[in-house]
Amino acid sequence: MNLSVKLTAVERDTAVVTLDGELDVSNLALLDAVLLPLPGRGVRNLVVDAARLRFCDVCGWRTLESTDDILAASGGSLAIASPPPELRRLAEMMRELSSPADLPIKMYDSVDHALEETSGDLSRPYR
Template structure:
């Protein structure tokens, strides 16, 4: 799994994940998300447009990052999850927990949280 982290502003980190998130790759995702929070981001935007698969381990990493982010007054938002990932989110009810954006252009640019139009 490729993991790219870039920053849009001081409080927002955009994490792009490609490939599969599973038991073997989830620790890399965890490190990237926690690292972004430790570097000062409060709001994590996870671009999942190139993520083909996400198992329960990956979901657990996302939820853990959300808890940590919310503790700092931020949130975790997902961008463009593919059908297989969206199905996991829907089955678990997490599509109602995470803010999900259709693409990066739909993101509010202000640091903080919010839903896409």
């Protein structure tokens, strides 16, 4: 399955990752290669633009959760913007399987809204 991953810096500690295609176990290495170095580069807040994500399996979702946990350890977070209905449903199913202590990944209707909520008042909007 094909996946395109585009990283855009928004602020010094904030970035947007745009996913296009299908996220599953066969292409997790690509996503890991983009996401895992981000905390070491000072990124604390990450917005995943999922508007063009056509599929995500459980392994893909767990990678997003794992990234959220890493960012949370440094006071940041991961948010998902423009999730398709299938991704919202997967998130609900995974939430039912999680322990009550696990905080769900926040989802927003747009990248701009996610950036406002996760980073505060940004001086330049994402485009």
